Amino acid sequence: MFATIVALTIIGLAFFYAVELLEALLIPWHVTHRIRGDTGTL
Amino acid sequence: MKRLRSVITPFVGILVFLAVWEAGVALYRMPAYLLPAPSVIFETFVTELPRLAYHGWVTAYEMLLGYALAVAVAVPLAIAITSSQRFDSFVMPTLLFFQVVPKVAIAPLFLVWFGVGALPKILVAFLISFFPIVIDAAVGLRSMSGEMADLARSMGASRMQVFARFRLPTSLPYLFSGLKVAATLAVAGAVVGEFVGADKGSATCCWSRTPTWRPP
Numbered sequence: 001m002f003a004t005i006v007a008l009t010i011i012g013l014a015f016f017y018a019v020e021l022l023e024a025l026l027i028p029w030h031v032t033h034r035i036r037g038d039t040g041t042l
Numbered sequence: 043m044k045r046l047r048s049v050i051t052p053f054v055g056i057l058v059f060l061a062v063w064e065a066g067v068a069l070y071r072m073p074a075y076l077l078p079a080p081s082v083i084f085e086t087f088v089t090e091l092p093r094l095a096y097h098g099w100v101t102a103y104e105m106l107l108g109y110a111l112a113v114a115v116a117v118p119l120a121i122a123i124t125s126s127q128r129f130d131s132f133v134m135p136t137l138l139f140f141q142v143v144p145k146v147a148i149a150p151l152f153l154v155w156f157g158v159g160a161l162p163k164i165l166v167a168f169l170i171s172f173f174p175i176v177i178d179a180a181v182g183l184r185s186m187s188g189e190m191a192d193l194a195r196s197m198g199a200s201r202m203q204v205f206a207r208f209r210l211p212t213s214l215p216y217l218f219s220g221l222k223v224a225a226t227l228a229v230a231g232a233v234v235g236e237f238v239g240a241d242k243g244s245a246t247c248c249w250s251r252t253p254t255w256r257p258p
Contacts (some may be wrong), residue, residue: 002078003087004247007094011102011244012229015109019225023218030215 094247101244104160105232108167112224116172117217120179141173145231149238163235163243169222170231178220182213 025041060080067079068074074082087094123130145166152162186209194204236245 001247002083003090004097004244005095006083006087007098007247008101008229008244011098012226015102015105015229016222016225019218019221024224027211027214027218037082038244 056229092245095245097242097244100160101229101232101236104163104243105228105233107169108164108231109224109228111164111168111226112172112175113221115136115168116175116220117179120176120183123176123180124183131142137173137176140169145170146234146238149235152235153239158239159243162234162238163232163240165234166233167228170234171228174223174227175217175220178223179213179217182216183209186212 062194064079064081067077072079076084106163119133123133148169149166152165156162158164190208190212191204194208197205232243236243240246
């Protein structure tokens, strides 16, 4: 049963990161995709 | 170096969590039927990989179709909602009704209506992932500032151009927030559909284990 849960988790994670990758490709200008070091304050 | 560290850190976090779990199970001599150690789960995962991959593919297929259907219906609906206040008032109570109704309660009905095949699972995945996409897309489409719309119109942009070049790009960050929330929900939707009644899919792996109760 736990092995099935692990398999489902892997499917869910893969799908989530696929959507996130698509987001990074389509809206690279958005604040969520800026490198943290670059967003320094004054 | 900084980039490498940012890639490695999440994996280190997962490894630490698994190590604490493994140590806790060994320390408290936890029986495997209550909580198996990660190493035992990994062993079972490797041994049963062909079966898990087959059933996992079925679940992934149902999830992807439900999600694709949700995107195909939700995005045009969000455009229609933001285009007309009357349509918004007309359709929103029904949308809320479908969101509030527990999907677990509807799933057996789908089974009666559409049989044991993939369709009921696809519909549950669709229902569960549909609402966040509509709401976030609608918020995104409304997020363009009035000044921006005025600027576009002053430059001679048509209504279609304002939508395609200004409103739609502005809405994308909101739309993707909804898509990401829906992506995690779609898996749950497909599994809920399978739990109610299925002859294949990941949930059937869980069910087939229950009579003998072999958790790993």
